[in-house]
Every structure is written in structure tokens, then in C-alpha cells.
Amino acid sequence: xxxxxxxxxxxxxxxxxxxxxxxxxxxxxxxxAEVDPFSxxxxxxxxxxxxxxxxxxxRELDLPLADLRRYxxxxxxxxxxxxLDVGQEVVAAHLRRLEDRLGRTQRAVEALRELLDPAxxxxxxxxxxxxxxxxxxxxxxxxxxxxxxxxAAMRDLDAAxxxxxVLPPGGRYAHELFSEGSGRATVYLPTATAxxxxxxxxxxxxxPSGGPSTVRELDLPERRAAVATHVGSHEDLDLTYGAVxxxxxxxxxxxxxxxxxxxxxxxxDTDHPDRWRTLVAWLIETPx
Numbered sequence: 072x073x074x075x076x077x078x079x080x081x082x083x084x085x086x087x088x089x090x091x092x093x094x095x096x097x098x099x100x101x102x103x104a105e106v107d108p109f110s111x112x113x114x115x116x117x118x119x120x121x122x123x124x125x126x127x128x129x130r131e132l133d134l135p136l137a138d139l140r141r142y143x144x145x146x147x148x149x150x151x152x153x154x155l156d157v158g159q160e161v162v163a164a165h166l167r168r169l170e171d172r173l174g175r176t177q178r179a180v181e182a183l184r185e186l187l188d189p190a191x192x193x194x195x196x197x198x199x200x201x202x203x204x205x206x207x208x209x210x211x212x213x214x215x216x217x218x219x220x221x222x223a224a225m226r227d228l229d230a231a232x233x234x235x236x237v238l239p240p241g242g243r244y245a246h247e248l249f250s251e252g253s254g255r256a257t258v259y260l261p262t263a264t265a266x267x268x269x270x271x272x273x274x275x276x277x278x279p280s281g282g283p284s285t286v287r288e289l290d291l292p293e294r295r296a297a298v299a300t301h302v303g304s305h306e307d308l309d310l311t312y313g314a315v316x317x318x319x320x321x322x323x324x325x326x327x328x329x330x331x332x333x334x335x336x337x338x339x340d341t342d343h344p345d346r347w348r349t350l351v352a353w354l355i356e357t358p359x
Contacts, residue, residue, distance in 0.1 A: 074117065076114060076116065076117065077114060078113045081120075081123070085120055092113070092123075095126060096113065099140065101126055104119060126139065129165075134165050141161050142158050145158035145161070146158045178304060182310055185310065186310070194299060195297050195298065195299045195314050195315050196297070196299075197297055197318075197324075197355075199296075200293065200295075200331070200352060203290075206232060206259065206261075206262065206287070206288060207259040207288070207289040208228060208258050208286055208287075209257040211253070212254060215252065220256070221258060224258040227285045227286050228258065230282065231260075231282045231283055235262050236262070237261065237262050238260075238261040238262070239333055239335050239336075239337075240258065240339070241331060241333040241334065242256060242258045242332050242334075243256070243257040243259070243331045244329065245328055259289065259291070295355040295356075296331065296352035297316075297324065298315065298350060298352050298353075299314050301351055302347070302348060303344060304347065305347070308349065312351060312353075315352075316353055318353070319355060325355065325356040327355065327356055330352065332349055332351055332352070333352070335349065335350055
């Protein structure tokens with residue numbers, strides 16, 4: 072039985088170019104079974120065909136070189152008993168990244184189709200949001216922040232309401248938060264029943280001792296807004312913002328410096344983003 076294949080023969084079998092096989096060797100991904108010490112010729116074994124094709128597929132799927140090396144080492148015959156678990160972990164993590172990327176691509180395609188179709192327009196209405204008292208956390212979001220500030224605010228609000236029933240949470244955000252990447256934000260949580268201190272404390276006052284110090288009671292005034300309900304993931308929330316902002320501009324409505332979001336159904340309610348519902352309210356100045 073023939074067990075030694077020249078690099079040319081191995082290239083014919085695998086449909087990998089000789090240049091690619093040399094690069095795999097240089098990157099320590101696929102080391103030839105034998106390298107002639109005098110001529111430098113590379114020779115491969117039939118058992119290396121499947122690993123070579125596996126490497127090709129992983130590289131086509133953009134698996135980072137470091138992860139690919141971890142996988143190959145874990146799956147090599149010389150690896151210990153934990154190798155299989157490590158190899159499966161590398162593959163599973165990359166497949167999750169690919170699924171996330173595919174999801175983003177699909178959403179981008181759907182958004183682009185909507186934008187390119189002049190007949191598609193998201194419904195917007197002019198509404199009056201009622202006044203209400205809420206528990207709120209207000210902060211200045213610094214440049215370059217991720218959404219950990221929102222998560223921290225919601226944790227404080229949840230601790231403040233304890234087990235009382237609550238209405239959907241919301242947020243009031245300065246337009247600069249989106250245009251400049253930093254600005255004032257107020258995250259709030261209305262309670263179905265007024266908190267015990269509501270009749271005793273003025274708006275803006277801190278809660279009684281025992282609650283998070285960041286939480287205040289706040290009176291939201293009655294406010295006019297161009298309103299639309301965003302359906303699905305927040306990744307294309309800009310399309311709904313574009314709709315409400317354009318509506319206000321076309322109707323010569325002067326915007327306030329705040330926009331409001333109410334999370335009717337969100338990550339707190341379901342792990343399925345396609346079921347999320349976000350009310351976007353482009354706040355309008357009240358005419359004199």
C-alpha cells in the first residue's frame with residue numbers, strides 16, 4: 072500500500088493548491104508527514120486528506136488561526152482525554168459567532184429592502200402620553216460606553232420596586248446620546264400602584280433608606296410625541312427613529328431635546344427578539 076504522496080499528488084486529491092499547502096505548513100496547521108532533509112520536498116499521507124479538507128472549511132468560515140490551532144491540537148492523536156471536549160468547545164463557539172453574523176446579515180438585508188422600497192413606510196401617529204409618576208435613575212453617559220449603564224440602572228430600579236407589580240420600563244434620552252455617543256439618560260420604571268412614599272415625597276426626592284441611592288421619584292409631564300411601535304430586534308431601531316423624526320419634520324413639529332422609548336415587550340419578557348415591541352416617542356414642543 073502506498074502511504075507517501077508528493078505535495079503535487081496531495082494537491083490533486085484535496086483540490087488545495089500547492090501554494091495553500093505550503094502556507095498551511097508555514098502556519099503550523101498541516102505539517103507534512105515527512106520533509107526530505109536534503110531536498111526540502113514535502114510528502115503527505117492519505118490520512119491527512121480529511122484534516123486538510125477540514126482546515127480548508129474552517130478557514131473559509133473565518134475561524135481564527137489561534138482557535139484553529141487549538142482545535143487541531145485538541146483533536147490530534149497525541150492529545151489527552153480532554154481533547155475532544157476542547158475541540159468541540161472551539162467549534163461550538165465559532166458556530167455561535169457565525170449564527171450571530173448570519174442573523175445580523177439577514178436583518179441588514181431586510182432593512183435594506185425596506186429602505187429601497189418607496190412604498191414601504193412605517194406608521195407614525197401624533198399622540199399625547201399621559202403624565203405619570205415613576206421611579207427613575209438619571210445619569211450622564213460618558214463617551215465610549217456600552218449598555219452596562221442601562222443594565223445597572225434597571226437593577227437599581229428592580230431593587231427599589233421590590234415585588235410590587237410594575238408597568239413596562241422606559242427611558243428618556245438626550246438626542247446627543249445617539250448623535251455624539253454621550254449625554255443625559257433617564258431610565259424609569261412605573262409601578263402599577265404608587266410607591267408608599269409617593270404622597271409624602273416631592274418629585275426628585277430620594278427614596279426612603281434601604282433603597283438604592285441612585286433611584287429618585289420623578290413626575291413625567293403630559294407630553295406630545297410623534298409615536299411609532301418598533302417591532303423586533305433593536306438593531307434596526309434607527310429605521311423607526313427615521314420614521315418618527317421625518318414625520319415631525321414634515322409636519323413642522325418642533326422637537327424637544329429628548330426622545331423617549333417604552334419597552335412594551337423586551338428582553339425582560341422574552342428571549343425571542345422578533346417578539347419585542349418598543350414604543351418610540353419623538354417628543355414635540357407644546358405650542359404656546
